[in-house]
Amino acid sequence: MDWKIFLTVLASVFIAELGDKTQLATMLFAADKEVSKWTVFFAASAALILASAMGVLAGSLLSSYINEKVLHYIAGVGFIIIGAFTLYKA
Incomplete structure (x- = not known):
């Protein structure tokens, strides 16, 4: 197991989940x-596991067709759009 990746994902998801809906x-x-x-x-816990499994499956499938760097750009733009929309609605 790659502990660096494990800890990066753990910290990222944990922080993202704090205080969310x-x-x-x-x-x-x-x-x-x-x-x-x-x-x-x-x-x-089961719901988060299922949602995470769907994310891993979707990421695996998409990476077969789309370059990883492009997927990172798409995700980044998506987060920026969501952030801008959230600020607009505030």
Whole structure:
């Protein structure tokens, strides 16, 4: 296992997930006194695993057809557009 890649992905995804809508939704589910916190934890974890698996699969498929550098540019432009839209709506 490439620990440098592992730690880079771990840190990036962890920081990106802090305070996002997914974490807030999970917090709201866990706030319900009648709901098992373990159920919420395992369901949220499974959802993140599935979403991550879809991302890995999509990235693997796209990299077969599109150059990795081009994919990085596309992702960068996408993030800039999302950021600009978020600032516009604020």
